Amino acid sequence: MKKLPIGIQNFREIIENGYVYVDKTKDYHNLIQNKYCFLSRPRRFGKSLMLSTLKEIFKGEKKLFKGLWIENKIDWNIHPVIHLDFNLITHHLDIETFERTLLHALKSSALEYNISIDEEDPKNFFQQLVTALSKKAKVVLLVDEYDKAVIDYIDAPDKAGTNKDYIASFYEAIKGLDACFRFVMLTGVTKFSKVSVFSKLNNLRDITFTDTYSTMLGIREEELYANFEPHLKQSADALDIKDDELKSKIRTWYNGYSWNGRDKLYNPFSILSFFAESSFNNYWFETGTPTFLIELIRKNHFLLPDLEGIEVENYSFGSYGHDNLEPVPLLFQTGYLTIKEKKKGFSDEMLYRLGLPNREVKRSLLNNILGYYTGKGVSHAKPPYLKMLQSLASEDFESFIHFLTAAFASLPYNLYPAKEDYYHSIFYLILVMLGAEIDAEILTDKGRMDAAIHFSDKIYIVEFKTGDVKKGMQQIRNRRYWEKFGLRNKKILLLAVGGFDEKKIEYLIEHP
Incomplete structure (x- = not known):
């Protein structure tokens, strides 16, 4: 059994040491038919390994690709490669340190090709380096995490702005060197509209949503x-x-x-x-959800069930800057939301329906949000609610309402306006945190139900009303929400939750 390359992003190391390698070289072959490309993907999604593989392809290292799709598909011409990894460039101190470590990375590339350049300005050094290398053969430029110096300070706009201005000026040098390049690839997490690399380097093709490259990273x-x-x-x-x-x-x-x-x-x-x-855990989010994202969600009064089924147009993904953050595109580009459906709108523009990709993301993100809302860590937020799900499973409704009332009583009043969407959102958070299988804001042919909670032997149809709980039950019955689940061969229970006056909760439970 081959070893697992956890945390290893170097293609040569993976091949030479017998790790598992998922062959993506057919995708890379298609990719290198282009000249200038940009790709956005979340962290830990294979961007660095892709660039490492491309580096070996352009250096003509055919022996490393024995048995892979690309082995006999290209001529293996050798090109000089400049590989800039902004994970390794210091940007957290001051602009002088940023400049010095960037220059050091460029000097390492020059040393690799025995080129001597007497220049201390990184932009000028880069221009001279590319010009000199192009005399050997056309140059390949691979930039990993181009935006790291900005995204790391997204909650500190002044610092992010300073770094953004510097890297935009540096990247501007690429355009004037067009004749020297064979292939240029930039990767990152975000595409900030105000980073001028995307305005001044206008021949950079954004392939983030191009269908041809949609499965190039990640594992099918x-x-x-x-x-x-x-x-x-x-x-x-x-x-x-x-x-x-x-x-x-x-x-x-x-x-x-x-x-x-x-x-x-x-x-x-x-x-x-x-x-x-061999354990189901939250691995990608083990370091926790960034606080600035949680704060952004709270400031925008973003209701958590709304994370499922958001519709946006294509321009939304790049229509913000580091000083004008929008929660939906940022949540998408950082991997907390993904595309559930892609379709044409009324004016032929592309519409994207977004949602949480899987249980790992859903539980990790919502756990951290609830912990943030309660002012406690996740480990402290969870224990008071542990019996809530058991009460629903055993149909002990008095106990369920007791625990739910206690949960709401522990939350600050000023999180959201007092309306049913708020209580619905918190209810959703709590049940997801407890591991419940819950669908929120489900669209039926009769309207949109608040939630359906699934157990092995039963399904709860849930409706929230801030006023008379009877109105919630009447809505369930008038719209016959349970019919959507009629073929599941499970017991169906109708649960209306209401009241909420001074956080006193009422309920009605009925059968269809």
Whole structure:
């Protein structure tokens, strides 16, 4: 059984040391038919490994690609490669340190090709380096995490702005060197509209949403089964479950990322970590959700069930800057939202329906949001609610309402306006945190129901009303929400929750 390359982003190391490698070289072959490309993907999604692989392709290292798709598909011409990894360039101190470490990275590339340049300004050094290298052959430029110096300070606009202005000036040098380049690739997490690399370098093609490249990073399900069969068996044995059940569970936990609304992908870091541990955990988010994102959600009065089913146009993804943050595009580009559906709008513009990709993301993000709202850590926010789900499972409704009332009583009044959407949102947060299978804002042919909570033997249809709880039950009955689940062969219970006057909660429970 091959070793798992957890945290390893160097193609040569993976191949020479016998790690599992999912062959994406057919995609890379298509990619290098272009000249200038930009690709946005979330962190830990394979961007660095892709650039490392491209570096070896352009350096003509055919021996590393034995048995891979690209082995006999190209001529293996050798090109000088400048590989700038902004993960390794210091940007957290001051602009002088940023400039000095960027220059050091460029000098390392010059040293690799025995080129001597007497220049201390990084932009001028870069221009001279590219010009000198192009005398050998056309140059390949690979830039990893181009935006790291900005995204790391997204909650400190002045610092982000200073770094943004500097890197924009540096990247501007690329355009004047067009004749020297064979291929230029920039990767990052975000596409800030105000970073002038996207205005001054106007021949840079953004392939983030291009269907041809939608599965170039991440692991498709067929790739998972083809490359990780021994690891699947090992995990099934460790968890003492059947193969089909294991596949279903890992699909629920780690699959679901999409950039075209059709092809679903696994997060590489999460699935590798799962196979290493044979345990369903939140691997990608183990360091926690950034506080600035939670604060951004709160400031915009963003209701959490609204994260499922948001519709946006294409321009929304790049229509913000570091000093004008928009929660939806930022949540998408950082991996907290993904594309569920892609369709044409009334004016032929593309519309994207977004949602949370999988259970790992949903539980991790919402756990941290609830902990933030309560003013406590996740470990402290969770224990008071642990019996709530058990009460629903055992149909002990008095206990359920008792625990729900206690949960709402612990929350500050000023989080949201006192309306049913707020209570619905918190209810959703709590149940997701507890591991419930819950669907929110479900569209039916009779209207939109607030929630459906699924158990192995029953389904709750839930409606919230801030006033008379009877109105909630009447809405469920008038619109016959339960008919959507009529073929599930499960007991159906209708639950209306209302009141909320001074956080006193009432309920009605009925059968269809």
